[in-house]
Amino acid sequence: MEIIASAPGKTILFGEHAVVYGEPAIAGAVNKRATIRLKEASDVSIFKSNDLGFEAELDTVAKRYRLKKGKPGIIKYILEILHKCHDHSPIELDLSLDIPIGSGLGSSAAVTVATLAALFKYQRKKFNKSFIAKKAHEIENNVQGVASPLDTRVSTFGGLIYLSKDKKISKFDTNLKSSFVIGYTSKRGNTGRMVKSVKSLKNRNPMVVNPIIKTIGKITDEAKIAIIKKQEFKLGELMNINQGLLDSLGVNTNELSRMVYLARKAGASGSKITGAGGGGSIIACCPRNQDRVFKALSYHDNAIKVNFSNRGVFVKEIR
Numbered sequence: 001m002e003i004i005a006s007a008p009g010k011t012i013l014f015g016e017h018a019v020v021y022g023e024p025a026i027a028g029a030v031n032k033r034a035t036i037r038l039k040e041a042s043d044v045s046i047f048k049s050n051d052l053g054f055e056a057e058l059d060t061v062a063k064r065y066r067l068k069k070g071k072p073g074i075i076k077y078i079l080e081i082l083h084k085c086h087d088h089s090p091i092e093l094d095l096s097l098d099i100p101i102g103s104g105l106g107s108s109a110a111v112t113v114a115t116l117a118a119l120f121k122y123q124r125k126k127f128n129k130s131f132i133a134k135k136a137h138e139i140e141n142n143v144q145g146v147a148s149p150l151d152t153r154v155s156t157f158g159g160l161i162y163l164s165k166d167k168k169i170s171k172f173d174t175n176l177k178s179s180f181v182i183g184y185t186s187k188r189g190n191t192g193r194m195v196k197s198v199k200s201l202k203n204r205n206p207m208v209v210n211p212i213i214k215t216i217g218k219i220t221d222e223a224k225i226a227i228i229k230k231q232e233f234k235l236g237e238l239m240n241i242n243q244g245l246l247d248s249l250g251v252n253t254n255e256l257s258r259m260v261y262l263a264r265k266a267g268a269s270g271s272k273i274t275g276a277g278g279g280g281s282i283i284a285c286c287p288r289n290q291d292r293v294f295k296a297l298s299y300h301d302n303a304i305k306v307n308f309s310n311r312g313v314f315v316k317e318i319r
């Protein structure tokens with residue numbers, strides 16, 4: 001018997017970093033996914049991924065792994081899951097990932113959500129999406145030190161969602177499908193590190209940084225209205241303001257800035273970092289010039305035309 005579970009990555013339209021301090025955020029699941037195949041193993045637990053080029057043996061009691069091949073940074077999430085949610089009987093996990101890793105597109109959340117879904121199914125446990133989202137958030141929190149529930153919720157439920165201050169999610173039913181382009185370089189960011197650096201900036205300068213975080217929350221609420229009213233030019237303008245504030249939090253880089261301005265020059269109504277920054281990706285709102293923006297970003301970097309995916313996590317059993 002083999003279990004297959006799949007969960008999407010995501011892009012944050014508004015509110016990254018501020019969401020860690022309880023502000024609202026808007027994010028959408030994208031058509032790039034993490035897929036886990038899980039089956040019983042004979043001896044020790046194994047975690048491998050052809051896409052990432054690694055293979056490791058896991059000692060989930062000692063929370064250690066022995067690396068046979070590759071660079072398995074993302075293994076921390078799997079180890080934490082096996083340590084917290086599994087009885088240590090040997091299993092084999094195989095990860096396929098078409099989400100670029102460390103690019104602000106939520107590979108860590110997608111891997112966490114897909115692994116939990118596969119494991120719960122394997123264990124014949126009763127679970128629903130809310131339970132997966134809750135557990136996945138706990139895992140990201142433990143591994144990263146701090147994490148908002150945003151990435152794990154989007155990956156679990158799919159769709160384009162608004163996460164409110166009181167942590168409730170609502171799905172937008174509007175179709176903004178063809179208006180966004182993501183650009184990413186090969187320079188990776190590290191979410192845990194970026195979240196910590198914003199936290200220490202905030203601790204050193206609370207009187208300045210707290211209002212910035214609150215203003216990002218206000219931008220998100222304005223953006224919610226703009227999405228509902230389909231005001232995509234307004235949405236772009238709000239993205240540009242959000243970008244200025246992310247820059248002030250210290251998460252911008254030369255490469256991200258270059259892509260942000262390139263997208264605007266090519267006709268985007270707005271563009272900003274998406275995800276934690278410090279490397280990774282930008283997102284551009286393109287009500288009219290999606291092809292031009294896509295071409296401009298693809299010239300030096302990688303670009304994706306965003307297709308929001310309504311499909312969150314799913315799991316199936318193959319006999």
Ligand SMILES: Nc1ncnc2c1ncn2[C@@H]1O[C@H](COP(=O)(O)OP(=O)(O)O)[C@@H](O)[C@H]1O
Nearest residue numbers: 071073074101102103104105106107108190191
């Ligand atoms: N080549 C790699 N192989 C496996 N894991 C990696 C690799 N590069 C980075 N990682 C790890 O993948 C994780 C990416 O998660 P994160 O920083 O949250 O970015 P994102 O979720 O946006 O992709 C980090 O834990 C990082 O250590």
Ligand SMILES: C[C@@](O)(CCOP(=O)(O)O)CC(=O)O
Nearest residue numbers: 017104106147148191275276
């Ligand atoms: C910076 C943050 O708001 C989003 C991080 O997204 P990503 O891991 O870079 O895809 C952190 C969080 O919400 O936990």
Ligand SMILES: [Mg+2]
Nearest residue numbers: 106108109191
């Ligand atoms: Mg992540």
